[in-house]
Amino acid sequence: MKNSTYFGKIQGADLALLLSTYFTNADKIRTREQGYNQNYEVLEKDWDANFRNNGQNVFLKPWEAGDIAVLSPRFLEILRDSFTLSILETSGYEVFFVKSYQEQIMMGKKLVEMIRDSKTTFDQQTKLELSGVLYSFGDADFLSILTNGKAPTGFNLRYIASDLFANYQIREKDYVSIEYPANHFAWASSYFTVDAFYGRVNEMDFSPYSKVFIEMRGEQGGEQFEIAMKDVNDPPDGSETKLKIIVTKEWKVFEIDTEQFLTADMNRIMVPLAFVFVAAVGKMVHMRSVQFKKE
Incomplete structure (x- = not known):
């Protein structure tokens, strides 16, 4: 649809802006996901190599490793290690992906609604709903x-x-x-x-x-x-x-x-x-x- 004759007919309309933003954001999400997954895979391999025979079970399955009172110092040591902290810090970015997915779903639903109803211009409610994505607050x-x-x-x-x-x-x-x-x-x-x-x-x-x-x-x-x-x-x-x-x-x-x-x-x-x-x-x-x- 983005490259179709239909898109040329709505050029300059609100619907065109929404359609363009939808595809642009989809590309950005894909690129960010690939970068995130590659980085996380490297961090996970580094962590596994460092703790495979050096306390991995104590950290991942402490309930199976033995007396937790005895093992807790090692558990905390692994938790505070730079390899572990790097993974935890990286995983924190997942919340931003969730927000991106929610925005994409919202734009997709609005696209379907506008095309179904043959609308090319946003009403006041749509402007408000999409203001954070399209930045048309004013x-x-x-x-x-x-x-x-x-x-x-x-x-x-x-x-x-x-x-x-x-x-x-x-x-x-x-x-x-x-x-x-x-x-x-x-x-x-x-x-x-x-x-x-x-x-x-x-x-x-x-x-x-x-x-x-x-x-x-x-x-x-x-x-x-x-x-x-x-x-x-x-x-x-x-x-x-x-x-x-x-x-x-x-x-x-x-x-x-x-x-x-x-x-x-x-x-x-x-x-x-x-x-x-x-x-x-x-x-x-x-x-x-x-x-x-x-x-």
């Missing part, structure tokens, strides 16, 4: 970065704290819970990032959107924290403009004018929204949706 009248507690393609929800290792975000059925444990951190933040084109695009023009709507509630009610937006040039020192928020125990939609984030260059936003917690008081905040809208 054409939509609204932009959701969280729906039913889940960030769509093109955005990520992360957690950072004064402690190096922390992740206090819990995915519930139709919302996400953000915990700030008492007397644990000096500060913490749950924040959204732009992550389009497989990480090659990490900023976005939010200037068309004048308002942000956040649906959230507190576990107890009365929880206080701050929210912020950050552009690519904001230093990582917390000096960006922050707005105080107090949530209730019931679900409530907060409407906020984006112009209140005085330090944020809306043309180059890197963190569309951040939730900032400080001091020793613990709190739990539940968030269902975040949506930016044009006037």
